[in-house]
Amino acid sequence: MKTEILKMLRETEGYVSGQELCNKFGVSRTAIWKVINQLKEQGYVIDSVQNKGYHITEAPDVMTEEELQSCRKTKWAGQEIAYFDEIDSTNIKAKELAEQGYPNGTLVVADQQVSGRGRRGRSWESPSGTGIFMTLMLKPEINPNNASMLTLVAALAVAKAIKDVTGLEAQIKWPNDIVINGKKICGILTEMSAQFDYINHIVIGIGINVHNEVFSDEIAHMASSLLQESQGKKFRRAEIIEKVLEYFEEYYEIYLETEDLTALTGEYNKILVNMNKQVRVLDPKDEFEGKAMGITAKGELIVDTWESRKLVSSGEVSVRGIYGYV
Numbered sequence: 381m382k383t384e385i386l387k388m389l390r391e392t393e394g395y396v397s398g399q400e401l402c403n404k405f406g407v408s409r410t411a412i413w414k415v416i417n418q419l420k421e422q423g424y425v426i427d428s429v430q431n432k433g434y435h436i437t438e439a440p441d442v443m444t445e446e447e448l449q450s451c452r453k454t455k456w457a458g459q460e461i462a463y464f465d466e467i468d469s470t471n472i473k474a475k476e477l478a479e480q481g482y483p484n485g486t487l488v489v490a491d492q493q494v495s496g497r498g499r500r501g502r503s504w505e506s507p508s509g510t511g512i513f514m515t516l517m518l519k520p521e522i523n524p525n526n527a528s529m530l531t532l533v534a535a536l537a538v539a540k541a542i543k544d545v546t547g548l549e550a551q552i553k554w555p556n557d558i559v560i561n562g563k564k565i566c567g568i569l570t571e572m573s574a575q576f577d578y579i580n581h582i583v584i585g586i587g588i589n590v591h592n593e594v595f596s597d598e599i600a601h602m603a604s605s606l607l608q609e610s611q612g613k614k615f616r617r618a619e620i621i622e623k624v625l626e627y628f629e630e631y632y633e634i635y636l637e638t639e640d641l642t643a644l645t646g647e648y649n650k651i652l653v654n655m656n657k658q659v660r661v662l663d664p665k666d667e668f669e670g671k672a673m674g675i676t677a678k679g680e681l682i683v684d685t686w687e688s689r690k691l692v693s694s695g696e697v698s699v700r701g702i703y704g705y706v
């Protein structure tokens with residue numbers, strides 16, 4: 381009922397009368413009043429006026445299930461939401477929920493991760509109150525060989541969502557990072573559980589630096605946050621999550637039509653920070669330099685070297701600019 385009340389308050393321009401809420405939920409005035417008070421305690425600013433009812437004027441920067449469900453506009457992405465103040469890793473939790481039978485589109489969100497991870501066993505700094513730590517769980521009927529492209533689908537969705545909400549020029553560092561002004565704002569980690577040609581589940585973990593004012597010495601030179609890049613603006617994390625879900629749902633459905641990125645390469649390449657730039661490809665087997673020319677429909681990075689054109693698959697590979705991180 382709390383989520384529904386929040387949703388009604390959000391969707392109504394003026395006041396929602398107490399009587400209307402009582403009728404809709406079949407409960408007493410006192411029951412409604414209690415929920416309104418709980419919301420106020422959580423930081424929602426709700427104006428109550430006699431004979432008019434309730435009107436929400438401000439929402440706190442929380443990512444609770446009620447908050448996210450009340451502003452969700454998607455069909456299936458985030459249909460189930462599990463929120464935690466603190467968790468080991470949202471990807472680990474999402475895998476557990478997948479095994480417990482939670483549906484395609486389940487979203488795990490946390491305010492803090494104590495063992496946030498990146499690719500190749502690296503860690504992801506996830507302090508409390510600063511970021512978005514979320515994992516979208518999917519149970520798709522696709523060929524497991526095509527699953528790694530979902531990292532690129534997610535990167536596109538995150539970059540677009542950040543741009544929409546903040547107005548900042550979010551770009552993609554192939555394949556899985558979002559950068560603003562050359563600094564890393566977001567990392568994406570996709571993991572899959574599959575047998576032969578059948579996928580049990582895929583989890584797409586997304587970490588976004590929102591309010592961070594400082595980073596550890598190790599990453600301070602290449603990491604940044606939305607707060608830092610906007611000279612101190614505070615964006616509401618729930619709003620960003622909602623937009624990410626909306627864009628992901630849209631792009632994922634396009635991806636499913638061909639099980640590749642045919643219809644998305646144009647949009648991806650437009651915001652690819654490496655486009656037409658010299659890059660160093662950090663492939664453990666074969667490190668080389670060349671000019672990045674965009675991605676293929678399979679999500680590979682096209683790199684022209686002096687001798688030839690190479691197609692680099694994601695997975696174990698990172699790219700760097702010749703003079704710095706991008």
Ligand code: ATP
Pocket residue numbers: 497498499500502503504505506556557564565566567568569587589599602603604698699
């Ligand atoms: P790279 O970013 O080096 O090209 P990658 O894409 O494989 O490589 P990820 O798996 O996305 O990296 O993230 C892990 C790395 O990101 C860490 O090793 C660290 O360098 C950096 N990192 C960790 N926490 C954060 C954070 N909160 N913001 C930005 N960068 C971070």
